Amino acid sequence: MKYLDEFSDPDLARSLLRQIHAATTRPWALMEVCGGQTHSIIRHGIDQLLPDGVEMIHGPGCPVCVTPLSVIDKALAIAARPGVIFCSFGDMLRVPGSGRDLFEVRGAGADVRVVYSPLDALGIARDNPDREVVFFGIGFETTAPANALTVHQARRLGIRNFSLLVSHVLVPPAISAIMESPRCRVQGFLAAGHVCSVMGTSEYPSLSRKYGVPIVVTGFEPLDVLEGIRQAIVQLEQGRHETLNAYPRAVPETGNPVAREMLADVFEVTDRAWRGIGTIPGSGWRLTDRYRDFDAEHRFDVTGVHAAESALCRSGEVLQGLIKPHECAAFGRVCTPRQPLGATMVSSEGACAAYYTYRRVTG
Numbered sequence: 207m208k209y210l211d212e213f214s215d216p217d218l219a220r221s222l223l224r225q226i227h228a229a230t231t232r233p234w235a236l237m238e239v240c241g242g243q244t245h246s247i248i249r250h251g252i253d254q255l256l257p258d259g260v261e262m263i264h265g266p267g268c269p270v271c272v273t274p275l276s277v278i279d280k281a282l283a284i285a286a287r288p289g290v291i292f293c294s295f296g297d298m299l300r301v302p303g304s305g306r307d308l309f310e311v312r313g314a315g316a317d318v319r320v321v322y323s324p325l326d327a328l329g330i331a332r333d334n335p336d337r338e339v340v341f342f343g344i345g346f347e348t349t350a351p352a353n354a355l356t357v358h359q360a361r362r363l364g365i366r367n368f369s370l371l372v373s374h375v376l377v378p379p380a381i382s383a384i385m386e387s388p389r390c391r392v393q394g395f396l397a398a399g400h401v402c403s404v405m406g407t408s409e410y411p412s413l414s415r416k417y418g419v420p421i422v423v424t425g426f427e428p429l430d431v432l433e434g435i436r437q438a439i440v441q442l443e444q445g446r447h448e449t450l451n452a453y454p455r456a457v458p459e460t461g462n463p464v465a466r467e468m469l470a471d472v473f474e475v476t477d478r479a480w481r482g483i484g485t486i487p488g489s490g491w492r493l494t495d496r497y498r499d500f501d502a503e504h505r506f507d508v509t510g511v512h513a514a515e516s517a518l519c520r521s522g523e524v525l526q527g528l529i530k531p532h533e534c535a536a537f538g539r540v541c542t543p544r545q546p547l548g549a550t551m552v553s554s555e556g557a558c559a560a561y562y563t564y565r566r567v568t569g
């Protein structure tokens with residue numbers, strides 16, 4: 207398949223690995239920010255092919271995983287209301303809240319529907335004017351433009367029975383939070399290419415300078431990941447810390463100006479809680495005042511939801527790169543993809559799911 211197969215070429219992968227080995231003289235710890243990159247690394251065994259001492263630390267870039275428990279519980283509370291049609295991407299349905307998940311709420315009679323686009327949810331709202339339709343709008347800068355467009359369309363078309371439960375998070379403040387953690391071991395980052403395809407690369411050079419870390423904008427296929435690692439290690443070995451773009455086929459320096467304009471109209475920056483990590487200042491988006499009527503939290507009274515994490519789950523440490531998934535005592539025993547305790551085992555981009563699916567390690 208064009209643009210995929212040529213980025214999995216084994217001869218080119220071996221060549222990049224030889225270059226990485228030739229460039230490396232000492233141990234380095236790199237963090238891949240995005241869960242898609244984590245899955246590529248674990249699925250293809252890239253971490254096991256790197257020079258001794260070069261460690262890939264898995265970052266918090268799985269949107270499902272970092273959606274705070276309190277927001278999941280609010281989703282469950284809204285979905286259970288009579289008259290509500292609750293729409294979501296499929297990977298949110300099995301994410302455990304404090305007591306149950308959206309599948310269980312649906313099993314108890316709620317109208318919970320899987321959609322493939324927020325615009326599908328808007329269509330459901332248009333076709334069901336006597337029902338309240340809520341779309342679960344989570345994710346990084348990547349998914350936000352489609353949600354912004356949908357709310358913009360709802361307002362333009364006067365579809366008032368549609369609202370968005372918003373939990374968008376932003377990558378650059380998360381990089382700052384990781385670097386400012388006293389337990390931080392990260393010396394360089396692979397930034398998430400799809401985020402930069404929307405937002406561009408301009409937010410990253412100041413982070414490289416401030417924290418003295420190379421940041422390489424990186425794609426998701428094996429050769430993309432290897433090239434990102436190569437560029438990060440070459441910089442570290444040379445004592446450089448710049449932001450470089452190793453994914454130019456998808457990431458222009460300015461990102462997608464049209465999408466950014468839509469985002470600026472619909473969303474504004476807010477503090478946001480990250481599941482397992484805590485509140486990071488200025489790390490999320492919420493709807494601006496112009497669109498407040500379309501905010502599900504504003505429309506439905508969901509205050510008084512008290513979230514309680516599983517005492518066994520160490521996903522917060524996994525998301526901060528402090529432990530590997532199989533170092534959690536519950537991994538593969540009481541926590542599996544069929545019976546997950548934490549979101550990192552549920553999500554298709556979660557690190558625990560990646561280790562369970564590809565690494566065949568047991569806890």
Ligand code: SF4
Nearest residue numbers: 519520521534541548
């Ligand atoms: S293995 Fe399960 S319980 Fe342990 S950190 Fe991962 S999601 Fe949480």
